Amino acid sequence: MLENRRFVIIGFFAVIGLIYLSRLFYLQVLDESYSIVSSSNSIKRVIEIPFRGQIYDRTGKLIVYNTPVYDLLVTPSKARVEDTLRFCSVLGIERRDFDSLMTAASVYSRNKPSIFLRQLSKEDFASIQDVMVDYSGFQFAKSSLRTYTAPTLANTLGYVSEITKGQLEKQEEPYYRQSDYIGQSGVEKIYENELRGKRGTKFIMQNVAGVYKGPWKGGELDTMAVAGANLYSGIDLEVQQYADSLMVNKVGSVVAIEPSTGQILTMVSAPTYDPNILASRFFSKNYTKLVRNPYKPLFNRPVMASYRPGSTFKLIQALVGLQEGVVTPGTGFSHANCPVGCHNHAATTSIALGVTHSCNPYFYHLFRRVIYNNKISNTFKASAAGLEDWHSRVSKFGIGQQLGIDLPSERKGNLPDKKYYDKIYGENAWKFSNIYSISIGEGEILITPLKMANVAAIIANRGYFYTPHVIHGVGDQKKLDPMYTTRHESGVSMQHFSPVIEGMIGAVEAGTAKNARIQDMVVAGKTGTSQNKKGDDHSIFIGFAPADNPKIAIAVFVENAGFGGSAAAPIAGLIMEKYLRRKITNLAMEKRMKETNLMSKVVLTDQQRSLLKSDTVKLLKPDTAKKKAPVIVNPLKK
Template sequence: MLENRKFIIIGVFCLVGLLYAARLFYLQILDDSYSLESSSNSIKRVIEVPYRGQIYDRSGKLMVYNTPVYDLYVTPKRVKIPDTLAFCRMMDLSLSEFDSIMSIAKAYSPVKPSVFLRQLSKEDYARIQDALVDYRGFEPVMSSMRTYPSHTMANALGYVSEISKKKLENQETPYYRQGDYIGHNGLEEAYEVELRGRRGIKYMMQNVRGVDKGSFKNGEFDTAAVAGKNLYTSIDVDVQRYADSLMQNKVGAIIAIDPGTGEILTSVSAPTYDPNLLSSRLFSKNYRKLIANPYKPLINRPIMASYRPGSTFKLIQALIAQQQGTLFSNTYYGHAGSPMRCHCRGGNNLRGAVQNSCNPYFYQVFRKYIYHNGNPNTFRASAIGLQEWHDHVIKFGIGEKLGVDLPSELRGNLPTVGFYDRAYMHHGESRWKFSNIYSLSIGEGELLISPLKLANLAAIIANRGWYIAPHYVKGIGKLGEGIPEKYREKHYTDIDPQYYIPVIEGMRMAVAAGTVKKEADISGIELCGKTGTSQNARFGHDHDHSIFIGFAPMNNPKIAIAVFVENAGWGGVAAASAAALVAERYLKRKTEATKLSEWLMKQNYMPPLSMLPQPRVAVPAAKKPADTTTKKVLPNDSLRRLRPMLTLARKEIAGSGQ
């Protein structure tokens, strides 16, 4: 019995020994993967950066592609330079520039490669390729540079540049290395994961001088890079370039949407810049110039600018009041009883009020809406009515993000009961009523709306009550594929379709025989629209902002559009003309209203530099005497300071136009 146990134990030990021996034989003789770690001196790990996906317009025209370039990396600990001055001459660098770059590289890591020089052209690389053999520690990596052949839509496209230290440190899933490129702003950032692809790895043998001697094990352990997916946008690049030309020497935005799909057709932010400026070795220099430009060309105005909507907001007032039951298409109001002046003769029904943009009419509409459940000029009645108004308006996407597929979309401002409670707090009690908020009736006061949201409002009216979140993507990988589901979902406003009819008819009358410049009623377009003139407190009424929203044609609309032209005054002139011309170019594929087009291109509404805010100069604060006492600032002091601003806004209303 004991003999049997002895043999069993010996057998177990022998079996374990054989297993260990077999494993060691496999690891040392058969498995080559560990030799990659043990042969760091003779095997080089080369990261292959994939080509970034290209970007196309809706018809397949190329908007962004990749130009092959080389990035030169340096590993400080391996660097050996026999003659630094000769090396600097070869690289076209000064000695101080060389020292600065090397200091940054050493600070990052002495043993890890980091960028030494960016975006060497094929010609530049060919010139230094052979000489690099004499300088250890430097290695070229094939890369690419974004190229923008259409020279347009810089703000919406974004740009590609080196990843920042903050983004590098805050990665949720480690992917990027120091010196890697990443999309910033616009579509380049929004679709970074799809566009960047997947990097590959190659293992190369090298001799003691660092000269490549071919792939290791015939590439058995290599992984191929996978190119990024192409992005197909909904932009019509021909119309986009034309819209750009209309906004020369102007500050503002043009945004056009296909109301049936929510696809953005045109996205102009003016002034703009050539996107190629931020796609070269001169990135830092060009970026600093753009940042310093007082006209702020880096702001993507269609989604980031906030304006008072002016009289374009009257369309929402008309729709929600009809739904509430306090307004009918034949409801008639004159000018009597209104604190607001108006350019029209007075006495309008709903269609006429939209056509002529009658301020007193919509003052009465708003007042009736607010007080339909209570007595006028009491706080409680105003609060109840304003809350109901807010709940209706927010369904048009006002005061919240629409979810466009770009970063940095602003929410804007849709004032609430709580906002006025805080603004008019006195001795612990809110004291505000209709006389404090009636400027909202014509889109002034505390309302702030982006051009995108007004274009979306035009799409809602064109669709008689629904919209799809505006978006730039029309396909990821292939046209029509990969579109996020949220860009197929319809959002409804809870306004019955019947109430849109008189509003639309009034909008058509506004273009045909109302507040719009006569030449902007282009034959064959059947444009429906609403003008607006947004107050510009900074420069006064002579420089109010020109606004227009609309859609075309009247039945079965194909394009909804919003135009903002800062400092251009009357909404029916500059903004309406631009909208009509863009709609014509999209629908007809040509421009027949050539005189109107030539006139608008010649207009210059750029404010003089002397009128723009000057950069603040930091001045050291003087030290206070020891016995100086400071006033205690109450938590609601900042809100109390709103009162003069609100009072000024109400006083300015008398001069507001359509």
């Protein structure tokens, strides 16, 4: 019995020993990863950063690409710089810069390499490569620089910059490392996952001096970096730059949409800047200057600025009134008993004439009929039910909500409802006299230029729209999110659009929008003058062309420019003609708009004006706005 136990115990320890020996054999002979770790003195793991995807316009022209550059890394514990002044001279930096850069690297890690200098050009790299061999602890790493073929679309494209500490901590997957670049705004941010590509890993051999000795195991364990997906936009780069040139020395927005698809053709946020200035190693300095600029060039006005729509909102009021059945195309209203004034014209006898003449009393009476469902015998108290029904109708035009464009920070604006007025005046304590200003697009209504361009697209399509989007294809397959191909209905029947469009054509042919006319082409449009508490009113125009087969729908907002027909209408007309014909017939109007300078009308504080006199980043000027973009097929082989 005791003999049997002895064999069991011996057998048990023998099995344990075999297990340990097997594990040791696996770790030392079979497991490649252990081999790599154990050879850390001679094997180096190198992460390869892929090129970001490129961005193209609708005609195939390149807008954004990558230029190869080099980053200089430092490992503080290994760094040896005996002659600091000579070292600084070689790199073209000041001694104080050297001290601060070394301090930052040491704070990050004494034993890990980190960025010392970013984005050295190929020429800079070639000139100092041999000299840097004398300085241990420093090494170069290939990188890339975001490069723009034209000084345009800064806010739409966005920028990339070094990932912040907060972003590192919040990332859902452990992809980014310190000093990595990431899309921070615009298209670069929204499509970051598609643009960034996939990292590669290489294992290389080096001697104790850090000299490269070739790939480890012939590169068997290496993985290739995969470049990011290219993006294909609906932007027309030629028209975009032309729109930029018209908006120089002005504050405002231009948004143009292809009605049949929802693709953004042009998006101007003025004033703007050359996006290349935020794609250099002087990012921090230039970004700070842009933030300090009182004209707010970093503020993406097409999707973030909120304005009262003014008379352009009358188009929606007319369509809602027709759909509700409180008016017909032939309904007329006099100017009597109306608290809002009107322009010098006779009584309006139809919807079309109401739009053409932009008649305030007409839309006051129309709105009152909508709110009371034609029961207007006693209108001392406003009808909450009528307002809610009106709110529901108007919201289907995208007002008071995010449209879902592929850009960050889109503002909802404001479309007042019963809850809104109850909060201001008390529950059911408000009257029609408190809300009638919204009948003509004033009061509490706030919209963005993007939303009004979308309204123009809805009318151009006679009742529906596709969610506006900058990018219409991702990658070689040009994939597109289904949300951008989903048709959205306005809830207004097609037949109701005809009298409204008739009125818009009349406004362009002989009304307030006549400065938007295009020779030998029928254009539909509507001007608006948005009230402004600080300074002159804002000039607005929305419209589309050709009226019978719309190819472009547009909204133009020019701050402090006064009436809609004075600045917004002519700029819109010129842009539409440029897109449709690739030429301009009204050269006199073009010259006048390019030379118009409205910056002095922008109300600034004394402190803001003093900032303008300091060293600020120059905003886009006419000479840069009209600069033609080169057509580059493969920028890396130029």
